[in-house]
Amino acid sequence: MGLVDTHCHIHESDYPFKIDDVIVRAADAGVEKMICVGTDETSSIDAVAAAKKYQPLYASIGVHPHEAKDGVDSIAHLAKVDRAAIVAIGEIGLDYFYTHSPREAQIAALEAQLQVAVDHQLPVIFHVREAFDDFWPVFENFHGLRGVLHSFTGTQKEIETGFAHGLYVGVNGISTFTKDKAQQQLFASMPLERVLLETDAPFLTPVPKRGTVNEPAFVRYIADHHATIRGISVNEVMSTTSANATALFAL
Numbered sequence: 001m002g003l004v005d006t007h008c009h010i011h012e013s014d015y016p017f018k019i020d021d022v023i024v025r026a027a028d029a030g031v032e033k034m035i036c037v038g039t040d041e042t043s044s045i046d047a048v049a050a051a052k053k054y055q056p057l058y059a060s061i062g063v064h065p066h067e068a069k070d071g072v073d074s075i076a077h078l079a080k081v082d083r084a085a086i087v088a089i090g091e092i093g094l095d096y097f098y099t100h101s102p103r104e105a106q107i108a109a110l111e112a113q114l115q116v117a118v119d120h121q122l123p124v125i126f127h128v129r130e131a132f133d134d135f136w137p138v139f140e141n142f143h144g145l146r147g148v149l150h151s152f153t154g155t156q157k158e159i160e161t162g163f164a165h166g167l168y169v170g171v172n173g174i175s176t177f178t179k180d181k182a183q184q185q186l187f188a189s190m191p192l193e194r195v196l197l198e199t200d201a202p203f204l205t206p207v208p209k210r211g212t213v214n215e216p217a218f219v220r221y222i223a224d225h226h227a228t229i230r231g232i233s234v235n236e237v238m239s240t241t242s243a244n245a246t247a248l249f250a251l
């Protein structure tokens with residue numbers, strides 16, 4: 001089974017490379033499937049268009065907590081008219097690190113979009129930063145939610161709460177370059193059966209490509225890194241994480 005990049009933004013209009021070239025380079029690196037993740041109304045519409053046009057691409061739609069003030073109604077509409085092209089709702093959540101949008105607006109946007117996920121039985125790609133105390137009560141108000149805590153950089157206790165709620169954890173380039181010992185320990189010890197690989201391209205470029213624009217082909221370096229820190233083969237990392245992604249997103 002090939003690699004899956006479960007979180008990238010290569011469909012965005014300001015992504016610097018041609019999507020056709022990016023897909024070719026990904027295939028050369030063994031990356032077979034990529035999920036294009038929306039962050040606002042336009043980006044979600046573009047993700048759906050990319051998924052319809054390119055066979056290896058899949059779409060996730062959502063309004064990021066940075067943008068929480070508008071676009072949520074359009075996500076509900078898009079889920080209705082383009083359900084077949086959509087594999088997830090996200091990235092959605094709460095971000096109290098930046099607080100570009102007020103907390104109340106973020107919570108309202110999260111709740112509205114979780115309802116869309118429930119209505120359409122879609123898994124959710126969560127962006128939660130320094131906001132877990134408010135996040136879990138909202139999450140627990142909905143039944144049957146499945147999903148992933150994308151770009152996780154929290155504590156052991158927070159990830160264990162995530163696992164207890166049946167969530168996966170998305171690991172990206174941060175795991176290859178963090179100097180934080182507790183984080184390194186956490187990345188090496190989390191159960192592989194709960195891990196998804198992602199690039200978050202164009203952001204968070206992994207070692208050894210730091211200083212360049214990130215792209216899905218680089219998910220290979222994240223797989224290599226996790227094989228090294230766990231002392232297992234890269235094939236095992238690939239097959240387990242790709243099976244996780246296939247199961248969660250029905251790819």
Ligand SMILES: [Zn+2]
Binds near residue numbers: 007009091200
């Ligand atoms: Zn992202």
